[in-house]
Amino acid sequence: MLRFVLRHLGLTLVAVWGALSAVFLVLHSSGDPAVMMAPVGADEDQIARLSHALGYDRPLAEQYVTFFGDVLRGDFPDSLTFQQSALHVVLERLPATVTLAVTALLIACVAAAAAGLWSGSREGGGARREWPMWLVFLAQSVPGFYIGVLLVWIFGVQLRWLPTSGSEGAGALLLPALTLACGVTPPLARVFRNSLRGELARPYTRTGIALGMSRARVLRHAAHGSMLPTITILGLEAGALLGGTVIVESVFSWPGVGQLVITALQNEDYPLVLADLTFLITAFVLVNLIVDLLYGLLDPRVRHTSARS
Amino acid sequence: MKNRHLLGGRVNGGTVGAAVLVLIVALTLLAPLIAPHDPLAQDLAHTNAAPGEHGYLLGTDQLGRDLLSRLLHGARTPLLVGALAVLCGGVFGTALGLAAGFARGWLDQILSRITDIQLALPSILLALLVLSFGGRSTAVLVLVIALTGWPTYFRLVRSRVLALRTSEYVEASLTQGVPAWRVAVRDLLPGVRGLVAVTATLDLSRAVLMEAGLSYLGLGAQAPEADWGLMVSEGQGQLLSSWWIAVLPGLCLVALVISANLLGERLSRRRGAPHVPTTATRTV
Numbered sequence: 001m002l003r004f005v006l007r008h009l010g011l012t013l014v015a016v017w018g019a020l021s022a023v024f025l026v027l028h029s030s031g032d033p034a035v036m037m038a039p040v041g042a043d044e045d046q047i048a049r050l051s052h053a054l055g056y057d058r059p060l061a062e063q064y065v066t067f068f069g070d071v072l073r074g075d076f077p078d079s080l081t082f083q084q085s086a087l088h089v090v091l092e093r094l095p096a097t098v099t100l101a102v103t104a105l106l107i108a109c110v111a112a113a114a115a116g117l118w119s120g121s122r123e124g125g126g127a128r129r130e131w132p133m134w135l136v137f138l139a140q141s142v143p144g145f146y147i148g149v150l151l152v153w154i155f156g157v158q159l160r161w162l163p164t165s166g167s168e169g170a171g172a173l174l175l176p177a178l179t180l181a182c183g184v185t186p187p188l189a190r191v192f193r194n195s196l197r198g199e200l201a202r203p204y205t206r207t208g209i210a211l212g213m214s215r216a217r218v219l220r221h222a223a224h225g226s227m228l229p230t231i232t233i234l235g236l237e238a239g240a241l242l243g244g245t246v247i248v249e250s251v252f253s254w255p256g257v258g259q260l261v262i263t264a265l266q267n268e269d270y271p272l273v274l275a276d277l278t279f280l281i282t283a284f285v286l287v288n289l290i291v292d293l294l295y296g297l298l299d300p301r302v303r304h305t306s307a308r309s
Numbered sequence: 310m311k312n313r314h315l316l317g318g319r320v321n322g323g324t325v326g327a328a329v330l331v332l333i334v335a336l337t338l339l340a341p342l343i344a345p346h347d348p349l350a351q352d353l354a355h356t357n358a359a360p361g362e363h364g365y366l367l368g369t370d371q372l373g374r375d376l377l378s379r380l381l382h383g384a385r386t387p388l389l390v391g392a393l394a395v396l397c398g399g400v401f402g403t404a405l406g407l408a409a410g411f412a413r414g415w416l417d418q419i420l421s422r423i424t425d426i427q428l429a430l431p432s433i434l435l436a437l438l439v440l441s442f443g444g445r446s447t448a449v450l451v452l453v454i455a456l457t458g459w460p461t462y463f464r465l466v467r468s469r470v471l472a473l474r475t476s477e478y479v480e481a482s483l484t485q486g487v488p489a490w491r492v493a494v495r496d497l498l499p500g501v502r503g504l505v506a507v508t509a510t511l512d513l514s515r516a517v518l519m520e521a522g523l524s525y526l527g528l529g530a531q532a533p534e535a536d537w538g539l540m541v542s543e544g545q546g547q548l549l550s551s552w553w554i555a556v557l558p559g560l561c562l563v564a565l566v567i568s569a570n571l572l573g574e575r576l577s578r579r580r581g582a583p584h585v586p587t588t589a590t591r592t593v
Contacts, residue, residue, distance in 0.1 A: 015425075018422075026438050026439055141563060141567040141570050143538075146541060146562065149548070156548075157548050246437070251545075265437075265441055265528070281438075284434070285430075
């Protein structure tokens, strides 16, 4: 188990290093980053002073090393629009994003379980069995922002059931969470359906039926057996979830980390963009690490085979 | 029952997808000839006209621009950017996959690690990063979408080449002293052609979705250009009074993406190719 944890810690460090190097590379790709970090309308003298203050005039190799230290300490240039530590602004927005992502994940799990159980456990074929999967295909083909706009139009404008934007109350959470869930559900439902069908075709199922087990009980065993592949996909979906928040939060003006990066871009507040993206990327890699470790905890086969390979 | 007959017979999802795709491309190419109005011409006397009003078949937007004409022109950027991005990403990913699978060793190790890291990052974050600090232009947009697409080609081609490499005809060429690059191009490339074609079809829907998503966020096509993603964003503020401005361009986008997905899934099933994960199509 220790070797498994160490291996994954190592891989995560490599991923963080790679991701931060990419940030550094892109940041310096257009020359002196101070040009972007300075307020709009700053003259050359001001830019030069800022460049010196932020250390952008030192050799690239030296900056590359100090960059990692700065990121680890959360030391980013101050936000131009908020006039305070950019990381502080980002962290303030974090709870809203976490609330949205967790709610969406819960909705997605329930929806995927329902769709998977319906089409995975039914005999025969055709529309009666497959219609939830058609919905899944549709949800996958509709861009997230358009699902959001359609939901606003139907539930906010036509039916007037729910608010169309903002973050006041549980009603405001429902539409963004539903939109985000539409992006996460399809792969989850597909994998669950397929592995459920696989489990139901295995000998232990037939034994259960022959022994006179109730249909519900057989299904419960089969569903238990299909949990592992489904959880793997759930881990991979963390990316879609995090990437989706950027779009969904923008559609609904949900005051989270994702919307912050887009508004910062519109306001040309590049220090804030830098802090926000670096935070999101690092957070994402760490979430992946946790998912991998949990997966190893759940399935002993994973930690043994991955240690050997 | 009619439905089942349709699906079971000659007409399948793939055919429908291909037909709609061809139709959209044809309408886009013919747009300058068949569009009733200039997509940028404003008619400020008739803004937010409902479909059918004042002789505008699908109505007008908040600046009085003819929606039908804008819809006809609106696929140009997504299709062009999408196709170019698929081409760049496909060529790059295939070439590197071929090299890595064939040469193995350190080259394979390094490239595989890079794709691991990149596939672990949500592509929208990568795109935002490049578009924020690397400049914003159509060329950068194409490169960004290609950049987030190449690992899929790389992985599939690499694993196929690893399998083909041990086959007898490749061994035969190598023992005869045929240079490696020639073996790669003459013997291995034909073996991955079908796989790459299937991947590219599914990648097109991902690329179009990404262009639309970035345009919606204001990072792709810029006003006043007619672009489906941008049009949805412009129409969102008008939902209360004029739903058609946002809803219709979105519908067109959905039709385009669904048809590309249907065609891609059909092709991959017919070729018996390993299932290309379509999860990538929904990052935005």
